[in-house]
Amino acid sequence: MFQGSMVALVTPMDANGSIDYKTLQALVEWHIASGTRGLIIAGTTGEGATLTAEEQLALITQVVGLVAGRIPVIAGTGSHSTRQTLELTKQAKNAGADAALIVTPYYNKPTQQGLLAHYTLIADTIDLPIILYNVPARTACDLLPETVETLSKHPRIIGIKEATVAIERGVDILNRCDPSFLVLSGHDATAYELILRGGAGVISVTANIAPSQMQAVCLAALAKDKTLAAKLNQELMPLHDTLFLEPNPIPLKWALHEMGRIPAGIRLPLTWFDKKYHAILRKTLVDTGLLRE
Numbered sequence: 001m002f003q004g005s006m007v008a009l010v011t012p013m014d015a016n017g018s019i020d021y022k023t024l025q026a027l028v029e030w031h032i033a034s035g036t037r038g039l040i041i042a043g044t045t046g047e048g049a050t051l052t053a054e055e056q057l058a059l060i061t062q063v064v065g066l067v068a069g070r071i072p073v074i075a076g077t078g079s080h081s082t083r084q085t086l087e088l089t090k091q092a093k094n095a096g097a098d099a100a101l102i103v104t105p106y107y108n109k110p111t112q113q114g115l116l117a118h119y120t121l122i123a124d125t126i127d128l129p130i131i132l133y134n135v136p137a138r139t140a141c142d143l144l145p146e147t148v149e150t151l152s153k154h155p156r157i158i159g160i161k162e163a164t165v166a167i168e169r170g171v172d173i174l175n176r177c178d179p180s181f182l183v184l185s186g187h188d189a190t191a192y193e194l195i196l197r198g199g200a201g202v203i204s205v206t207a208n209i210a211p212s213q214m215q216a217v218c219l220a221a222l223a224k225d226k227t228l229a230a231k232l233n234q235e236l237m238p239l240h241d242t243l244f245l246e247p248n249p250i251p252l253k254w255a256l257h258e259m260g261r262i263p264a265g266i267r268l269p270l271t272w273f274d275k276k277y278h279a280i281l282r283k284t285l286v287d288t289g290l291l292r293e
Helices: 021-034 053-067 082-095 112-125 145-151 167-176 188-196 211-222 226-242 250-258 275-287
Strands: 004-008 038-041 073-076 099-103 130-134 157-162 182-185 201-204
Touching: 004 211, 021 053, 021 211, 038 053, 053 073, 053 082, 073 082, 082 099, 082 112, 112 130, 112 145, 130 145, 145 167, 157 167, 167 182, 167 188, 182 188, 188 201, 188 211, 188 226, 201 211, 211 226, 226 275, 250 275
Parallel strands: 004 038, 004 201, 038 073, 073 099, 099 130, 130 157, 157 182, 182 201
Antiparallel strands: none
Protein backbone atom coordinates (compact mmCIF):
# COMPACT_ATOMS: atom_id res chain seq x y z
CA MET A 1 0.00 0.00 0.00
CA PHE A 2 2.81 2.44 0.87
CA GLN A 3 5.32 1.98 -1.93
CA GLY A 4 6.96 3.99 -4.68
CA SER A 5 6.89 7.77 -4.98
CA MET A 6 4.72 9.44 -2.36
CA VAL A 7 4.66 13.22 -2.36
CA ALA A 8 5.16 15.43 0.67
CA LEU A 9 2.50 17.75 -0.68
CA VAL A 10 2.80 21.53 -0.42
CA THR A 11 -0.10 23.42 1.15
CA PRO A 12 -1.15 25.99 -1.48
CA MET A 13 -1.78 29.44 -0.02
CA ASP A 14 -2.76 32.85 -1.31
CA ALA A 15 -0.64 35.97 -0.82
CA ASN A 16 -2.08 36.44 2.67
CA GLY A 17 -1.16 32.93 3.75
CA SER A 18 -4.70 31.53 3.66
CA ILE A 19 -5.10 27.96 2.37
CA ASP A 20 -6.29 27.75 -1.24
CA TYR A 21 -8.57 24.71 -1.33
CA LYS A 22 -9.45 25.06 -5.02
CA THR A 23 -5.77 24.80 -5.95
CA LEU A 24 -5.38 21.92 -3.50
CA GLN A 25 -8.00 19.97 -5.45
CA ALA A 26 -6.16 20.57 -8.73
CA LEU A 27 -2.87 19.39 -7.18
CA VAL A 28 -4.46 16.21 -5.86
CA GLU A 29 -5.91 15.33 -9.26
CA TRP A 30 -2.61 16.09 -11.02
CA HIS A 31 -0.71 13.76 -8.69
CA ILE A 32 -3.16 10.92 -9.05
CA ALA A 33 -3.07 11.28 -12.86
CA SER A 34 0.75 11.38 -12.76
CA GLY A 35 1.12 8.10 -10.88
CA THR A 36 2.00 9.39 -7.42
CA ARG A 37 1.39 6.53 -4.97
CA GLY A 38 0.47 8.49 -1.84
CA LEU A 39 -0.13 11.99 -0.49
CA ILE A 40 1.46 13.23 2.72
CA ILE A 41 -0.57 16.12 4.12
CA ALA A 42 0.67 18.77 6.56
CA GLY A 43 4.19 17.42 6.78
CA THR A 44 7.37 19.48 6.67
CA THR A 45 6.86 20.46 3.03
CA GLY A 46 3.20 21.16 3.75
CA GLU A 47 4.20 23.70 6.42
CA GLY A 48 2.53 21.64 9.11
CA ALA A 49 4.50 23.41 11.84
CA THR A 50 2.79 26.74 11.02
CA LEU A 51 -0.75 25.38 10.61
CA THR A 52 -3.30 25.47 13.39
CA ALA A 53 -4.81 22.19 14.57
CA GLU A 54 -8.08 23.23 12.95
CA GLU A 55 -6.35 23.88 9.62
CA GLN A 56 -4.56 20.53 9.74
CA LEU A 57 -7.82 18.70 10.35
CA ALA A 58 -9.55 20.64 7.57
CA LEU A 59 -6.73 19.84 5.12
CA ILE A 60 -6.72 16.14 5.96
CA THR A 61 -10.49 15.91 5.76
CA GLN A 62 -10.56 17.74 2.43
CA VAL A 63 -7.88 15.56 0.84
CA VAL A 64 -9.41 12.31 2.09
CA GLY A 65 -12.66 13.36 0.43
CA LEU A 66 -10.98 14.39 -2.80
CA VAL A 67 -8.92 11.21 -3.08
CA ALA A 68 -11.90 8.96 -2.32
CA GLY A 69 -9.72 5.91 -1.72
CA ARG A 70 -7.77 6.07 -4.98
CA ILE A 71 -4.36 6.34 -3.27
CA PRO A 72 -3.31 6.44 0.40
CA VAL A 73 -3.52 9.67 2.39
CA ILE A 74 -0.92 9.98 5.13
CA ALA A 75 -1.44 12.72 7.68
CA GLY A 76 1.47 14.58 9.23
CA THR A 77 0.50 14.66 12.91
CA GLY A 78 3.80 14.97 14.75
CA SER A 79 4.62 17.88 17.03
CA HIS A 80 6.93 18.82 19.89
CA SER A 81 4.28 17.66 22.38
CA THR A 82 3.11 14.10 23.02
CA ARG A 83 -0.34 15.29 24.07
CA GLN A 84 -0.71 17.43 20.97
CA THR A 85 0.50 14.60 18.75
CA LEU A 86 -2.04 12.25 20.31
CA GLU A 87 -4.88 14.69 19.63
CA LEU A 88 -3.80 15.40 16.04
CA THR A 89 -3.40 11.68 15.31
CA LYS A 90 -6.83 10.92 16.76
CA GLN A 91 -8.35 13.62 14.55
CA ALA A 92 -6.54 12.24 11.49
CA LYS A 93 -7.97 8.78 12.15
CA ASN A 94 -11.47 10.21 12.53
CA ALA A 95 -11.02 12.14 9.27
CA GLY A 96 -10.25 8.91 7.40
CA ALA A 97 -6.47 9.11 6.91
CA ASP A 98 -4.80 5.82 5.99
CA ALA A 99 -1.77 6.40 8.24
CA ALA A 100 -0.01 9.04 10.31
CA LEU A 101 3.51 10.31 9.68
CA ILE A 102 4.86 11.33 13.08
CA VAL A 103 8.07 13.32 13.27
CA THR A 104 10.29 13.04 16.32
CA PRO A 105 9.39 15.66 18.97
CA TYR A 106 11.47 18.66 17.99
CA TYR A 107 13.14 21.23 20.28
CA ASN A 108 12.77 19.13 23.46
CA LYS A 109 15.74 16.82 22.68
CA PRO A 110 14.25 13.69 24.29
CA THR A 111 16.38 10.65 25.12
CA GLN A 112 15.94 7.39 23.23
CA GLN A 113 13.87 6.16 26.18
CA GLY A 114 11.68 9.24 25.82
CA LEU A 115 11.21 8.52 22.12
CA LEU A 116 10.25 4.92 22.87
CA ALA A 117 7.68 6.09 25.39
CA HIS A 118 6.35 8.81 23.06
CA TYR A 119 5.73 6.56 20.06
CA THR A 120 4.55 3.58 22.11
CA LEU A 121 1.91 5.65 23.88
CA ILE A 122 0.56 6.97 20.57
CA ALA A 123 0.54 3.51 18.96
CA ASP A 124 -1.11 1.96 22.03
CA THR A 125 -3.79 4.65 22.15
CA ILE A 126 -4.86 5.16 18.53
CA ASP A 127 -5.79 2.45 16.06
CA LEU A 128 -4.05 3.93 13.03
CA PRO A 129 -0.88 2.78 11.20
CA ILE A 130 2.09 4.93 12.19
CA ILE A 131 5.13 5.82 10.09
CA LEU A 132 8.01 7.17 12.15
CA TYR A 133 9.77 10.24 10.77
CA ASN A 134 13.42 10.91 11.53
CA VAL A 135 14.91 14.20 10.28
CA PRO A 136 17.59 15.25 12.79
CA ALA A 137 18.80 18.17 10.64
CA ARG A 138 15.50 19.91 11.44
CA THR A 139 14.53 18.53 14.84
CA ALA A 140 17.79 18.31 16.85
CA CYS A 141 16.58 14.79 17.69
CA ASP A 142 17.87 11.54 16.19
CA LEU A 143 15.82 8.34 16.33
CA LEU A 144 18.56 5.71 16.41
CA PRO A 145 18.35 2.38 14.52
CA GLU A 146 18.24 0.33 17.71
CA THR A 147 15.27 2.38 18.91
CA VAL A 148 13.55 1.93 15.55
CA GLU A 149 14.16 -1.82 15.85
CA THR A 150 12.31 -1.92 19.17
CA LEU A 151 9.46 0.26 17.91
CA SER A 152 9.10 -1.81 14.72
CA LYS A 153 7.82 -4.70 16.81
CA HIS A 154 4.67 -2.74 17.66
CA PRO A 155 1.89 -3.92 15.32
CA ARG A 156 0.71 -0.37 14.57
CA ILE A 157 4.17 1.04 13.79
CA ILE A 158 4.57 0.00 10.17
CA GLY A 159 7.56 1.95 8.88
CA ILE A 160 9.88 4.92 8.98
CA LYS A 161 10.69 7.88 6.80
CA GLU A 162 14.46 8.09 7.27
CA ALA A 163 15.59 11.54 6.17
CA THR A 164 19.27 11.32 7.00
CA VAL A 165 21.61 11.58 4.01
CA ALA A 166 23.60 8.41 4.73
CA ILE A 167 22.26 5.38 2.85
CA GLU A 168 23.85 3.11 5.44
CA ARG A 169 21.46 4.39 8.10
CA GLY A 170 18.49 3.11 6.12
CA VAL A 171 20.25 -0.15 5.33
CA ASP A 172 21.01 -0.65 9.03
CA ILE A 173 17.31 -0.28 9.83
CA LEU A 174 16.40 -2.71 7.04
CA ASN A 175 18.80 -5.28 8.45
CA ARG A 176 17.48 -4.89 11.99
CA CYS A 177 13.75 -5.03 11.29
CA ASP A 178 11.31 -7.56 9.91
CA PRO A 179 10.99 -7.43 6.09
CA SER A 180 7.39 -6.23 6.51
CA PHE A 181 8.63 -3.01 8.16
CA LEU A 182 8.70 -0.23 5.55
CA VAL A 183 11.81 1.89 5.17
CA LEU A 184 11.04 5.00 3.13
CA SER A 185 13.67 7.47 2.01
CA GLY A 186 13.31 11.11 2.93
CA HIS A 187 16.22 12.17 0.71
CA ASP A 188 15.31 12.46 -2.97
CA ALA A 189 18.82 12.37 -4.41
CA THR A 190 19.67 8.98 -2.90
CA ALA A 191 16.20 7.43 -2.64
CA TYR A 192 16.70 5.04 -5.54
CA GLU A 193 19.82 3.59 -3.90
CA LEU A 194 17.91 2.79 -0.71
CA ILE A 195 15.07 1.24 -2.72
CA LEU A 196 17.56 -0.96 -4.60
CA ARG A 197 18.77 -2.21 -1.21
CA GLY A 198 15.31 -3.02 0.10
CA GLY A 199 13.56 0.28 0.76
CA ALA A 200 9.87 0.58 -0.10
CA GLY A 201 9.90 4.03 -1.68
CA VAL A 202 10.35 7.72 -1.03
CA ILE A 203 8.40 10.53 0.59
CA SER A 204 9.49 13.13 -1.90
CA VAL A 205 9.93 16.87 -2.23
CA THR A 206 10.88 16.71 -5.91
CA ALA A 207 7.69 14.80 -6.74
CA ASN A 208 5.78 18.03 -6.12
CA ILE A 209 7.01 19.36 -9.46
CA ALA A 210 8.05 16.16 -11.26
CA PRO A 211 5.60 13.48 -10.06
CA SER A 212 5.72 11.11 -13.01
CA GLN A 213 9.51 11.33 -13.21
CA MET A 214 9.95 10.47 -9.53
CA GLN A 215 7.60 7.54 -9.87
CA ALA A 216 9.59 6.30 -12.87
CA VAL A 217 12.77 6.35 -10.77
CA CYS A 218 11.05 4.39 -8.02
CA LEU A 219 9.54 1.83 -10.39
CA ALA A 220 12.95 1.16 -11.94
CA ALA A 221 14.54 0.76 -8.52
CA LEU A 222 11.73 -1.49 -7.26
CA ALA A 223 12.29 -3.64 -10.37
CA LYS A 224 16.01 -3.78 -9.41
CA ASP A 225 16.99 -2.11 -12.70
CA LYS A 226 19.98 -0.25 -11.28
CA THR A 227 21.14 1.18 -14.62
CA LEU A 228 17.76 2.68 -15.52
CA ALA A 229 17.10 3.95 -11.99
CA ALA A 230 20.49 5.67 -11.86
CA LYS A 231 19.97 7.22 -15.31
CA LEU A 232 16.52 8.57 -14.47
CA ASN A 233 17.71 9.85 -11.12
CA GLN A 234 20.67 11.62 -12.72
CA GLU A 235 18.25 13.50 -14.96
CA LEU A 236 16.54 14.83 -11.83
CA MET A 237 19.71 15.67 -9.88
CA PRO A 238 19.64 19.37 -10.84
CA LEU A 239 16.16 19.57 -9.31
CA HIS A 240 17.17 17.65 -6.20
CA ASP A 241 19.94 20.19 -5.68
CA THR A 242 18.31 23.51 -6.59
CA LEU A 243 15.13 22.81 -4.63
CA PHE A 244 17.26 23.27 -1.52
CA LEU A 245 18.91 26.59 -2.39
CA GLU A 246 16.87 27.85 0.57
CA PRO A 247 15.06 25.75 3.18
CA ASN A 248 12.24 23.57 1.89
CA PRO A 249 9.52 24.43 0.84
CA ILE A 250 10.64 27.96 -0.11
CA PRO A 251 12.24 27.14 -3.51
CA LEU A 252 9.61 24.48 -4.21
CA LYS A 253 6.67 26.85 -3.79
CA TRP A 254 8.34 29.40 -6.06
CA ALA A 255 8.91 26.70 -8.70
CA LEU A 256 5.29 25.55 -8.54
CA HIS A 257 4.17 29.16 -8.87
CA GLU A 258 6.39 29.63 -11.93
CA MET A 259 4.82 26.49 -13.40
CA GLY A 260 1.35 27.95 -12.84
CA ARG A 261 0.39 25.29 -10.31
CA ILE A 262 -0.08 27.38 -7.13
CA PRO A 263 -0.47 31.03 -6.07
CA ALA A 264 2.46 32.97 -4.57
CA GLY A 265 1.73 32.24 -0.93
CA ILE A 266 3.84 31.06 2.00
CA ARG A 267 3.45 31.49 5.73
CA LEU A 268 5.77 33.27 8.13
CA PRO A 269 8.36 32.72 9.45
CA LEU A 270 9.09 31.36 5.95
CA THR A 271 9.48 34.05 3.30
CA TRP A 272 9.24 34.06 -0.49
CA PHE A 273 12.21 32.74 -2.47
CA ASP A 274 15.11 35.20 -2.70
CA LYS A 275 15.42 36.87 -6.13
CA LYS A 276 19.13 36.16 -6.30
CA TYR A 277 18.33 32.46 -6.85
CA HIS A 278 15.50 32.86 -9.36
CA ALA A 279 17.63 32.52 -12.49
CA ILE A 280 19.33 29.37 -11.20
CA LEU A 281 16.12 27.55 -10.38
CA ARG A 282 14.32 28.80 -13.49
CA LYS A 283 17.14 27.45 -15.68
CA THR A 284 16.85 24.08 -13.92
CA LEU A 285 13.11 23.99 -14.55
CA VAL A 286 13.68 24.79 -18.23
CA ASP A 287 16.53 22.29 -18.61
CA THR A 288 14.44 19.49 -17.09
CA GLY A 289 11.47 20.27 -19.34
CA LEU A 290 9.17 21.51 -16.59
CA LEU A 291 9.04 25.11 -17.80
CA ARG A 292 9.25 26.80 -21.18
CA GLU A 293 11.75 29.56 -21.78
